[in-house]
Amino acid sequence: MAQTMTYGAEKRQGKRIWIQVNGARGKRRYPACYNRHDFPSFDSFVSDYLTQHVPSEKGGCYRKIMTPDGGTPLANLDDLEEGKTYIVATKSEPFHKLRYLTHFYNKLYDR
Structure with missing residues (x-):
């Protein structure tokens, strides 16, 4: 389910x-919601938002988002699917x- 964010009179659809x-x-999973207005590029979402909101045990900035079932790197926000990990x-x-x-979580929330 996409999350709608309201900024003034304008509504923007975000993906969670x-x-x-x-x-x-x-370890726990962290929710993240994004839309094209707040994060016009993949790099701004990963390096700015995720580095600030997802704690890193090793330190440093996040630069990659990968799929959990093989580590395939993603390079575009359009590649991310709603509700996936x-x-x-x-x-x-x-x-x-x-x-x-x-x-486990994807099956739990896909019901």
């Missing part, structure tokens, strides 16, 4: 996704293949 930190086995990582950090909580 879930974020999990790369290599954080069994994605993994964030720093620029040089390789994808840690773990059994993330995504399948």
